[in-house]
Amino acid sequence: MGDKNTSQDILYDAVILKEAKTKEDVITELSNHLLKKGYVNKDYCAATLDREDNYPTGLSTKPIGIAVPHSNPDNVLTEAVIVAVSENLVKFNEMGNNTSLVDVGIIFLLALKGENNHLNYLKNIINYFKQSNNVNFFYKLRPEKQIKNIFLKDVLQIQ
């Protein structure tokens, strides 16, 4: 597990969202973050919003939900994974169940190219956040640097 994730070329970043109130706010803000850094093209945001509308990615972990928005690799220039903690809980639709909503506080934007990468990240993220004490601990982490450290060390286990 995780060997493929040690690539030096992947950007890992942590963001604290103070203003976001909707899932569109979250995805737009995180996509723009990547766009500014030159990791995705200008179509990435719309494609990911569209994907989220059709095939939602909210997961009802306890006591707060997580979401793993992603879209096809065409708009990704350089691979990146951003973890965001949103101070406002934001409603995402639940994965595989388009009618139920999840209050999400932690978001992982997966801007990846290779399908196996997707799989490894998803597995590591779900395994960690299945445990509610991990959800609680992670949601309270501050500042960004600390969020990133714990994400790499405990969630992805690559440092």
Place this chain on the structure above:
Amino acid sequence: MGKKVKILCCCGAGICTSNYLREEIEDRVKEEGLNKNVSVNLCRVTDVDETLATGNIDLLVTTVEMKNDYPIPMIRALGIMLDENAAKKALDEIIANVRKVMEN
């Protein structure tokens, strides 16, 4: 030796959760000693109709809601990722379906 069973996993992107399912299914199939009898393919949910039309698929496993009905058994298996009890139940059901196809 029964016939070879073809499983199709689908999700929104055809890369993320469907891949997760494939890994879990392949692990379980190996445990059951059936890996010579089963193949698992992936596709996007938007390509399911086309894939079923061309592929002699025996069983559909999905993480997303399906809008249509299909003539083959379908298993909603999102629980495989999230919950150990649900995972066991879904994988048991998949294996039962595989054995049924092999006997026919």
